[in-house]
Amino acid sequence: MEQVPLAHMLILSTILFFIGIYGFFTRRNMITMLMSTELILNSVNINFVAFNRYLYPHQLEGIFFTLFIIAVAASEVSLAVAIIINIYRKFKTIDIEETDTMKY
Amino acid sequence: MMINESLLLLRYEGIIVFMIFVLFVLNLTDFDKKPSRFLNVVNAMLFINFIAGFLPMPEGSAFQGFFRSSGIIALEKNVLNLGILLISLSGYNWVAKSRKAVEYYILLLSSLLGLFVMLSSGHILVLYLGLELSSLPMAALAALNTNSQKSSEAGVKYILSSAFSTGVTLFGISLLYGAVGDLSFQSISQHLQPNALSLMACIFMLSGFAFKVSVVPFHFWTADVYEGAPTSVSNFYAVISKGAGIFVLMTVLYSLFKNITEIWLYTISILAALSMTIGNLFALRQNNFKRFLAFSSIAQVGFVLVGITSASKVGIDSVIYFVIIYLLSNVVLFSVIEAISDKTGKEKISDLKGLYKTNPLFSIVMTIALFSLAGVPPTAGFFGKFFLLTSGMGAGSYILIGITAINLVLSLYNYLRIVKAFFIDKEEAEMPLVKGNWQTSLVLLACGCGILVLTFAGGLYHFIDTLNF
Numbered sequence: 406m407e408q409v410p411l412a413h414m415l416i417l418s419t420i421l422f423f424i425g426i427y428g429f430f431t432r433r434n435m436i437t438m439l440m441s442t443e444l445i446l447n448s449v450n451i452n453f454v455a456f457n458r459y460l461y462p463h464q465l466e467g468i469f470f471t472l473f474i475i476a477v478a479a480s481e482v483s484l485a486v487a488i489i490i491n492i493y494r495k496f497k498t499i500d501i502e503e504t505d506t507m508k509y
Numbered sequence: 510m511m512i513n514e515s516l517l518l519l520r521y522e523g524i525i526v527f528m529i530f531v532l533f534v535l536n537l538t539d540f541d542k543k544p545s546r547f548l549n550v551v552n553a554m555l556f557i558n559f560i561a562g563f564l565p566m567p568e569g570s571a572f573q574g575f576f577r578s579s580g581i582i583a584l585e586k587n588v589l590n591l592g593i594l595l596i597s598l599s600g601y602n603w604v605a606k607s608r609k610a611v612e613y614y615i616l617l618l619s620s621l622l623g624l625f626v627m628l629s630s631g632h633i634l635v636l637y638l639g640l641e642l643s644s645l646p647m648a649a650l651a652a653l654n655t656n657s658q659k660s661s662e663a664g665v666k667y668i669l670s671s672a673f674s675t676g677v678t679l680f681g682i683s684l685l686y687g688a689v690g691d692l693s694f695q696s697i698s699q700h701l702q703p704n705a706l707s708l709m710a711c712i713f714m715l716s717g718f719a720f721k722v723s724v725v726p727f728h729f730w731t732a733d734v735y736e737g738a739p740t741s742v743s744n745f746y747a748v749i750s751k752g753a754g755i756f757v758l759m760t761v762l763y764s765l766f767k768n769i770t771e772i773w774l775y776t777i778s779i780l781a782a783l784s785m786t787i788g789n790l791f792a793l794r795q796n797n798f799k800r801f802l803a804f805s806s807i808a809q810v811g812f813v814l815v816g817i818t819s820a821s822k823v824g825i826d827s828v829i830y831f832v833i834i835y836l837l838s839n840v841v842l843f844s845v846i847e848a849i850s851d852k853t854g855k856e857k858i859s860d861l862k863g864l865y866k867t868n869p870l871f872s873i874v875m876t877i878a879l880f881s882l883a884g885v886p887p888t889a890g891f892f893g894k895f896f897l898l899t900s901g902m903g904a905g906s907y908i909l910i911g912i913t914a915i916n917l918v919l920s921l922y923n924y925l926r927i928v929k930a931f932f933i934d935k936e937e938a939e940m941p942l943v944k945g946n947w948q949t950s951l952v953l954l955a956c957g958c959g960i961l962v963l964t965f966a967g968g969l970y971h972f973i974d975t976l977n978f
Contacts, residue, residue, distance in 0.1 A: 422680055429673055438669055445676030452683035461690045467683075470634055470692070474679060477641045481672055484645055488652045488664045495658045501669075504662050507733045 414455035421448035435489050435499045439482060446478050515571035518578045521586045522629075524558050525622045529615055536611045544605040551614055552601075552948070555594045562587040568977060570631055574693055577631040580976030581825065585628055585756045588829075592749045592836050593621055595956065598948040599844035600741030602851050607739075609653060616653070617745065620646040624753035628760070633682055633692040636757075640678075640721070644671045647750060651738040663737025670720065670730045678717025684710035694764055701768045711766055711773060718761060722754035724814065725783040728807050732791075735803035740850060743799055744843035747806050752832045755813055759828055762817065763978070770820050777814050778909045785811030785916040792923045796857050798846050801927075802839070805882065808920055809835055815913050816897035818904045826973045827896035834881060834893040834963060837956040841878035844952050845871050848945040855940070858927060863936025868943055872931040874953045881960045883924040884917060889963035896970065 421444055428441030450471045457467030489499055496504050516523070531554065541547040562583070570577035597617075604610050623642030630636040648671060652664025682692070688706040689697050701707050720727040735743045766773055788808030795801040816827045849871070850856045865872040881890030894917065901910055945953070963969060 425676065435665060435669065439672070442669070442672040442676050445673070446679065449676065449679040449683045452680070453686060456683065456687040456690075460687065464691075466692060467686055470637075470682075470686070473634060473638065477638070481641070481645060481668070481675075484649060485665070485668045485672065488648065488661065488668055491652060491655055491661045492665050495661050504658075504665070506658050506662060507736050 411455060411459040414451060414459075418448040418451040418455070421445075421451065433500050433502050435492070435501055436486075438501065439485050439489075443478065443482070446474055450474055514567065514569070515576075517567055518569060518571045518576060518629075520564075520566065521562065521583075521590075522622060522625050524561060525618050525625065528554055528558065529618050529622070532611055532615050532618070541611050544608075544610055547610055548601055548605060551610075552594070552597055555590075555597050559587070559590045559594050562590045574695060575632045575635050576629050578629055579978060581829070581973075581978050582628055584829065584973065584976060585753070586625055588833055588836065589621065589624060589749055589753055592752065592840065593617065593745075595836075595840045595844075595952050596741060596744045596748065599744065599840065599847060599952045601946060601948040603739060603741050603847065607654070613650070613653060616646040616650045620644075620650070620745070621749065624749065627757050628753060631694050633685070633694075633697075636761075637679070637682065640675065640717075643750065643753070644675070644721070647671075647742075647746065650742045650745065651734055653742065654739050657737075659737035660739065663734045666730050666737075667734050674717045674720035674727065678714050681710045681713025681715075681717065684713065698764050698767045701766070703769045703772060707769065708772060711769060712776070714761070715758075715773065715776065718754065718758045719780065722751050722758060722810050723803075723807055724780050724810055725787050725807065726780075728784075728788075731807060732795075732800045732803040736797055736799045740799065740843060740847040743802075744840065744847070747802060747843065748836050748839050751806060751810065752836055755810070755828060755832055759817055759825060763820065763825065774818055774820065774904065774906075777818050778906055781811045781814035781818065782909060782912045783811070784808065784814060785913065786919075789916055789919040789923060792920075793926075796859060798842075798856050798858050798861070801858060801923075802842060802846075805920070805923065806839070808916065809882065811916070812894065812897055812913065815901040815909060818906065818909065819900035821900070821903060822974070822978065823896075823900040823903060825978055826970060827893075827900040829973050830970050831893035831897050833969070834889045834960065837959045837963075838878040838881040838890060841874055841953060841956045841960075842882075844945075844949055844956075845875050848949050849940075849943050852943045853941065858930060859937060860940065861927070862930045862934040864931045864940065866936065867940045871943065871945075871953075874957045876928050876931065877957055877960055879924040879928055883921045885921070887961075887964060889960050892964065892967075892970075 425441045425444035429438050432438050453467040453471045492504060493499050535541055566583040568579050604613055620643045623639045627636055627639030630639055648664050648668035651667050652661050654660035684706055686692055688710060689700050723731040735746060762773060785808050788804050788811060792801055792804035795804060813828055813831060816824050877888060881888035884890045884894035898913060
């Protein structure tokens, strides 16, 4: 069976990474911005697993790193959602452009 | 024997974890219902923690090199311990009133624990975990005042930008893994080759740490978070988080990317020039004092980066020396503005006009701190800037030194604008005599004396120079 080359994996992860960055800068809904950062983290995970599988298969360092990223990302999201809920209580909206009480 | 030695290396972290447990127990026993008693106990614990930091510390590494400790790292942790003690003392009134004392201290200490882990990390996994452990509680701290719109907004701005920048850093780390195949500091510093992949990795990783210390292209969160967060928390952001961030940035540049020094040197020089210029120019037009301090801290980070460009032991010494003085000066400014806004609710620079007539002591201490930040000779800040510039000269980039000199003048104008408001301007609104509690007075006295004494005590710099990196 023919293997998928490493370059394809890296192209996929890079595309995912930049979709995440694009989403973070263009979306105005805080939850969607949070989802964009998740896309970035998942592109990192693909990178780690691919590098580990193709280049350094004798050790599992990349896969372990991925597990840590997933766990930390979960805690990060739960904290962010808690803060966003508080924002909704105070502002009655979660649009990032309407929550601007501080200006230059 | 082996286990004992590793536990001794973990001493600073162990004390912090113990204090967090004590806080949980105190919460269970309703001990925290009476704020003054509870806060005195916590401050006493932080004081003991600070003193215990000076006990002799073994050097070495534990857990197969995942965790390491050295003279410089122990000194950095002592500096952070001092900072947290001063911040805790100066925030006394606000914490007592907020009725969230336990949450505040647990989050504060967790964040400090994360910073300590980051400082001693010998493997990128530990570095990443420390980074997250420090930044997540910081976001919760910024949003601690749940009744205030500004505080929630500060929290969400910090957590979103922090999540984004961590993602970018992680992308860099994954590329670094692809380039080297092993993530311990030792093997990366040995095996890193200057090729395209490792350059990409370096740039992505740097951008994440630049966010943490708010270097210019990544500084957009700083002013809003400093203004919105409770003042005591802004103090933590400006002093502890930024100081530790600078230490970690230095470790990463000097040990991880040792092989590609000539490449990151250009990046850091450009970032330093941008940071100083934009920080100073934006500070010119601020009227809110906390926003002003945010931009001033961005400018100060620019000066620190000038010192980092020397890429030698002199750079490490001068940066640590500068951070100690920066810590003392900034704690003074935040404590005074906290005492004033706690009593009167005023945070604007225009409200501080004629402060000398109403609150002479506050205005004199603040003037010393502002002079120290500007680098005027009778204060320790002068020597801080002097050493930074000297070590920057060692790298030989005279254009950068020229830009720094121009920025020193700009920053002097900025800080003197505030001093002028104290002494020369006519007061617009009545400012009552604000009497700080004894904790605030103690902080101001300690920091003011520290700034003046360090001017004449050249021994500190030599002491830092004798420590191992």
